[in-house]
Amino acid sequence: MELSQYGELFLSESREHVSAINDLLLKLEAAPASREPVEGVFRSVHTIKGMSATMGYTRVADLAHQMEELLERLRKGKGAVDGALTDLLFESADALEQSIEIAVEEVESEGPEISELLARLRAAAEDTAESDTGGVEMRLRVVVSPGSALPAVRAFMTIRAAREIGAVSEIDPPEEALLTSAFAGTLHFQLRTERAPAEVEAALRAVGEIDEVEIGAGGAEDVARGVEGSGVAGPTGSARARNIRVDLRRLDALMNQIGELVIIRGRLQRLAELRDAPELEETVDRAARLISELQDEIMQARMVPVGQVFDRFPRLVRDAARTLDKQVDLLIEGKEIEFDRSMLDEIGDPIVHLLRNSLDHGIESPRERRAAGKPPGGMLRLTAARERSQVVIRVEDDGRGIQRERIVERAVAQGLVARDSMTALGDEEIFQLLTRPGFSTAREVTDVSGRGVGLDVVATRVRALGGILEIASRAGEGTSFTLRLPLTLAIVRALLVKLGTETYALPMAHVSETVEITAEEIRSVKGCSVAVLRDEVVPLLSLSSLLRCGADDPARRLRTAVVLERGEHRMGVEVDELVGQQEIVVKSFDATAETLQFFSGATILSDGRPALILDVGSLLAQGSAAEAVAA
Amino acid sequence: MAQTVLICDDAIFMRTMIGDILTQAGFQIVGEAETGLQAVDKYRALKPDLVTMDIVMPDMGGIDAVREIVKEHPDAKVLMCSAMGQQALVIEAIQAGARDFVVKPFQPSRVLEAVQRVLG
Numbered sequence: 046m047e048l049s050q051y052g053e054l055f056l057s058e059s060r061e062h063v064s065a066i067n068d069l070l071l072k073l074e075a076a077p078a079s080r081e082p083v084e085g086v087f088r089s090v091h092t093i094k095g096m097s098a099t100m101g102y103t104r105v106a107d108l109a110h111q112m113e114e115l116l117e118r119l120r121k122g123k124g125a126v127d128g129a130l131t132d133l134l135f136e137s138a139d140a141l142e143q144s145i146e147i148a149v150e151e152v153e154s155e156g157p158e159i160s161e162l163l164a165r166l167r168a169a170a171e172d173t174a175e176s177d178t179g180g181v182e183m184r185l186r187v188v189v190s191p192g193s194a195l196p197a198v199r200a201f202m203t204i205r206a207a208r209e210i211g212a213v214s215e216i217d218p219p220e221e222a223l224l225t226s227a228f229a230g231t232l233h234f235q236l237r238t239e240r241a242p243a244e245v246e247a248a249l250r251a252v253g254e255i256d257e258v259e260i261g262a263g264g265a266e267d268v269a270r271g272v273e274g275s276g277v278a279g280p281t282g283s284a285r286a287r288n289i290r291v292d293l294r295r296l297d298a299l300m301n302q303i304g305e306l307v308i309i310r311g312r313l314q315r316l317a318e319l320r321d322a323p324e325l326e327e328t329v330d331r332a333a334r335l336i337s338e339l340q341d342e343i344m345q346a347r348m349v350p351v352g353q354v355f356d357r358f359p360r361l362v363r364d365a366a367r368t369l370d371k372q373v374d375l376l377i378e379g380k381e382i383e384f385d386r387s388m389l390d391e392i393g394d395p396i397v398h399l400l401r402n403s404l405d406h407g408i409e410s411p412r413e414r415r416a417a418g419k420p421p422g423g424m425l426r427l428t429a430a431r432e433r434s435q436v437v438i439r440v441e442d443d444g445r446g447i448q449r450e451r452i453v454e455r456a457v458a459q460g461l462v463a464r465d466s467m468t469a470l471g472d473e474e475i476f477q478l479l480t481r482p483g484f485s486t487a488r489e490v491t492d493v494s495g496r497g498v499g500l501d502v503v504a505t506r507v508r509a510l511g512g513i514l515e516i517a518s519r520a521g522e523g524t525s526f527t528l529r530l531p532l533t534l535a536i537v538r539a540l541l542v543k544l545g546t547e548t549y550a551l552p553m554a555h556v557s558e559t560v561e562i563t564a565e566e567i568r569s570v571k572g573c574s575v576a577v578l579r580d581e582v583v584p585l586l587s588l589s590s591l592l593r594c595g596a597d598d599p600a601r602r603l604r605t606a607v608v609l610e611r612g613e614h615r616m617g618v619e620v621d622e623l624v625g626q627q628e629i630v631v632k633s634f635d636a637t638a639e640t641l642q643f644f645s646g647a648t649i650l651s652d653g654r655p656a657l658i659l660d661v662g663s664l665l666a667q668g669s670a671a672e673a674v675a676a
Numbered sequence: 677m678a679q680t681v682l683i684c685d686d687a688i689f690m691r692t693m694i695g696d697i698l699t700q701a702g703f704q705i706v707g708e709a710e711t712g713l714q715a716v717d718k719y720r721a722l723k724p725d726l727v728t729m730d731i732v733m734p735d736m737g738g739i740d741a742v743r744e745i746v747k748e749h750p751d752a753k754v755l756m757c758s759a760m761g762q763q764a765l766v767i768e769a770i771q772a773g774a775r776d777f778v779v780k781p782f783q784p785s786r787v788l789e790a791v792q793r794v795l796g
Contacts, residue, residue, distance in 0.1 A: 194779035198766045224764055253776055253793045420747035
């Protein structure tokens with residue numbers, strides 16, 4: 046079917062619209078009389094209907110159509126939006142999302158049973174036909190006094206006052222703009238209300254510092270026009286930057302290639318130095334600068350605002366809070382902070398776990414909170430901020446906090462630490478015990494947070510990204526989890542080798558080959574071991590003697606060696622075992638050259654254990670020294 | 677009988693200024709608070725007719741204090757006091773439940789107008 050090439054595009058567009066629908070439904074739930082969310086959801090559902098019908102995804106199209114019917118009635122002001130209706134819309138949005146994902150997988154026959162949902166949507170639409178909300182459409186023009194110190198706040202308060210007496214829409218300048226940019230002083234909006242114009246004027250003037258309130262008639266036609274005309278616009282409808290869609294895999298491939306280029310740049314520079322050819326050095330320097338710039342540009346292209354991931358949380362928190370019968374306010378700050386795309390993909394799940402954790406074990410039920418003298422609604426705050434070269438993401442709640450004693454008891458019971466030494470440990474260290482595998486102190490694993498993603502997995506993920514997880518808490522007051530993450534990653538392909546029980550990583554760029562040598566093929570020349578590989582004599586050093594750990598087993602017949610190469614220098618490094626190749630994230634560490642001579646960094650392997658990265662340069666230097674002796 | 681006021685600001689200077697403006701207009705200052713926490717406690721104890729609340733204070737800021745107070749006492753009448761240029765914070769304060777705002781430096785007439793609007 047030739048339409049299949051549009052499958053990806055349909056999927057990404059639909060997902061954006063579904064995300065917009067969720068956002069708008071949350072807004073509608075918070076302010077049921079408002080019109081804009083209804084308009085927005087209607088537009089998105091309408092667009093999805095069109096796209097899915099074109100693709101032949103009839104199930105999606107049917108559901109979208111039924112939702113559209115209901116929304117059409119609500120748009121026209123027939124029927125009030127209440128809790129039951131928003132629940133139905135949320136449920137429909139979920140079903141829509143599921144049907145879309147399934148349709149694209151081309152297993153439509155296995156979709157969720159939606160005939161019951163369709164019937165309910167039809168019934169809701171018919172109900173609205175009966176209750177026609179009355180009221181008159183008015184066009185409002187409000188001028189804030191130029192003497193006001195904060196006119197934008199007065200505009201905001203005006204909209205709020207209008208919402209108390211009717212349904213507000215077509216706000217110009219848009220509400221979001223009031224928060225961030227300068228407000229010229231004149232506000233326009235549409236109001237549908239049953240109050241008389243005189244009452245409306247009085248209500249708006251009561252906001253204070255209002256000079257003029259002008260009320261005009263009508264405006265419904267503009268609304269209809271607005272819908273048709275914006276069929277092509279994106280789900281948010283706001284000014285769009287000039288962007289193109291790029292497949293994420295392309296950016297990943299670019300990332301890998303630039304990683305390789307960076308390593309080759311080092312080689313080129315070294316080679317140029319050795320040749321002692323100034324022209325060559327100059328050219329190589331210029332190339333090196335270009336490669337650095339290219340690296341920066343590619344890193345930038347991969348940066349994405351965290352808001353993209355944070356956007357799905359309000360809905361998540363709302364649903365979880367309802368399941369647990371708790372009240373909670375989710376505050377999100379720092380949505381515009383940018384982060385590397387692949388890191389963003391990685392932190393999404395850990396943050397979800399931390400949010401669920403707070404909801405489940407942190408924030409108490411309204412009854413418990415009142416008994417503790419706290420307001421019945423809990424506060425959950427998610428913030429992202431830039432601190433020099435780190436991104437700091439924090440999840441905090443004002444719940445019951447972490448009980449140090451329970452952790453101590455559990456740790457002692459598990460035999461992790463002796464009780465006496467516990468008193469010497471600070472709170473932070475005690476809390477970190479929670480990140481040990483299998484340590485959960487939760488009495489029961491609930492629906493909400495018991496998915497098998499424990500705090501230990503969160504901690505491992507954060508470490509694997511080169512970051513730190515900090516835990517702070519005050520019993521009875523609340524808890525905060527802070528993730529400190531580096532801005533960017535360096536991803537390198539490495540060969541993992543084993544020496545005894547330790548695993549080390551060797552950047553693949555300098556690995557020429559791996560060989561197995563029999564004891565007979567190893568010669569000794571002036572006290573140094575060499576191996577004969579094909580026609581070449583290569584110094585052979587054992588990693589265990591270089592690192593001074595582990596033991597060499599002379600009885601071993603078959604030995605494994607990794608041949609390193611840089612320019613003309615080749616050497617073999619004998620190890621116990623080859624583990625395999627892996628892409629690793631390089632994290633540099635603070636260590637003086639003398640103490641960790643042969644290492645250039647560290648990484649966390651996929652099993653969560655740390656591994657040191659061997660510095661090929663210093664190993665080769667040893668090889669050269671040996672060569673010189675043997676020569 | 678004079679209406680009662682609770683003044684919340686971490687600077688004695690500001691508390692005195694607002695206090696003077698309101699006293700001269702016939703209000704009775706029944707309490708002062710220096711931090712958001714104190715503001716919440718004192719509101720509970722005094723249940724004043726009006727509260728003036730500074731936005732930036734140590735130990736729980738003004739916005740959080742407004743939120744707490746309004747959660748417990750939905751009829752609370754809070755007037756937010758802000759420095760110049762804190763537009764977004766004032767909007768947050770209104771969303772949290774403050775009824776109106778004034779901007780420092782205070783002009784007595786503006787303050788009293790705002791107080792009248794808050795008291796309704």
